[in-house]
Amino acid sequence: MTDPQTRIAQLEAELAAARQEMQDFTQTVSHDLRAPLRHIVSYARLVQEDAGPQLNEEVRGFLSTITDASGQLGAMLDALLELSRLGTAPVQITSVALQPLVQEVCDEVAARHAAHVVDVSVDVAVPEVLADAALLRHALLGLLVNAWKFTATTPEARVVVSATLNAQGMVVLTVQDNGVGYNPALQGQLFKMFSRLHSASQFPGLGSGLALARKAVRRMGGEVQLSGAVNAGCCATLLLPGVPVAAA
Structure with a gap:
């Protein structure tokens, strides 16, 4: 044996x-x-x-x-x-300062889509997260691009990015928008590569952003969850390990 x-x-x-x-x-x-x-x-x-x-x-x-x-x-x-x-790709988990990274990615997406004005609010109550900086940036970029995209037809578009620490010591990073949302009955299709819940004529893109974001987050030992409803926006939640207090 x-x-x-x-x-x-x-x-x-x-x-x-x-x-x-x-x-x-x-x-x-x-x-x-x-x-x-x-x-x-x-x-x-x-x-x-x-x-x-x-x-x-x-x-x-x-x-x-x-x-x-x-x-x-x-x-x-x-x-x-x-x-x-x-x-x-090799994964290098380190303590990543969250507020500067979130602000940097928000500014980048806003500059890319300058014609679409979005009211952005950033409320990061967690100073650091255990993550690979490049992978976390990739995931955040994908989720924020989605938030900008799917608020394109919203008169007063808003995106709120926040981060808190839950009871299990995990960082809960959320990207909430007030865009078109999606049908919860189609939840199972959200993270499939090239899966689209809206027509290309409505919102351009390949339908790969969420699949790529989840791949990046899972490589770091985290997870991505989505919730939303038709015409009620969408909330993407990233769960990642927090930095232990003794090591902070």
């Missing part, structure tokens, strides 16, 4: 091999698909430029659809690579 320690070592080796195979597969597929994708886009644009005036409106529409769809596929490949990277 195999002793428990040997079996554990075998399982860990198998898991590491499986992760490496998945990373290799994702990168290979993404790389191999990019070459024909570039050709599709290039030739479609050449036809548009060289023969555009001679084409009827319907054919020009077809070419536009080809270039738009190709661009979306390229963005999806980028998202798959990012998911793979998040799953394999």
Whole structure:
């Protein structure tokens, strides 16, 4: 019989091999698909430029659809690579100052979407969190971009970012918006890669933000939860280990 320690070592080796195979597969597929994708886009644009005036409106529409769809596929490949990277990148857990990071990401998202004015409130009552700074930033950025996006049709858009410490010593970091929300019956689809609960014509995007945010948070030993309702906004909650008082 195999002793428990040997079996554990075998399982860990198998898991590491499986992760490496998945990373290799994702990168290979993404790389191999990019070459024909570039050709599709290039030739479609050449036809548009060289023969555009001679084409009827319907054919020009077809070419536009080809270039738009190709661009979306390229963005999806980028998202798959990012998911793979998040799953394999080294994790460095340290004490991260929360207030400056939250403010920095809020300012960045506001600058990116300057045309959409949002009333932002930041109330961080926890000085530090045990996290990987890059992964936490990635998760926060994704959640705040979503909050900006889904308040685009809200007359007086508001986003509230807060952080408290619960009884278990976990940091509870929330991003609350007053946007369009979602149907709670579709809760199970929220964290699926490329899953969309709203049409692209309403709100642009791939439907990858939440999946990527959760991957980043789980790599740090945390979790992401969502709650919301139709036309009642959405609240994203990140749970991460707090810094022990003795170590603070």
